[in-house]
Amino acid sequence: MEKHSAINFKKLCDICRVESRLFDFLYSHKLLIDFTEKCEHCEIGTVHLVTDNRRPDNYIWRCDNRNCSDQHTIHKYSFFSGSKLSLEQILKIVYYWTHKYTGISHTGNKTEQSHGH
Ligand SMILES: [Zn+2]
Numbered sequence: 001m002e003k004h005s006a007i008n009f010k011k012l013c014d015i016c017r018v019e020s021r022l023f024d025f026l027y028s029h030k031l032l033i034d035f036t037e038k039c040e041h042c043e044i045g046t047v048h049l050v051t052d053n054r055r056p057d058n059y060i061w062r063c064d065n066r067n068c069s070d071q072h073t074i075h076k077y078s079f080f081s082g083s084k085l086s087l088e089q090i091l092k093i094v095y096y097w098t099h100k101y102t103g104i105s106h107t108g109n110k111t112e113q114s115h116g117h
Helices: 009-017 019-028 087-102
Strands: 046-051 059-063 071-073
Touching: 009 019, 009 087, 019 087
Parallel strands: none
Antiparallel strands: 046 059, 059 071
């Protein structure tokens, strides 16, 4: 079992640095749907997540049938549908939003002072 409660902003930045980690994180939180399945367009190929450097987030859902041009942005079938932000930007926004509503607003500074005698 993974413990997601221990996440902090530094860990979030670590996740965002490595795309595979970012996707694992998004999948595990159900923010991104794994859409690998038979293509609805041609009904022959299978839709896979592939790299595409022309995309701002470098990934796209594409059918593996060469005669089929069916493709979808990764945003289409996800929580991020309609967004033009990168996944990293959205994830950081979600992070701040979540913490706003859980009341965690400080950065973990210790306020205790020692008055050693
Ligand atoms: Zn297809």
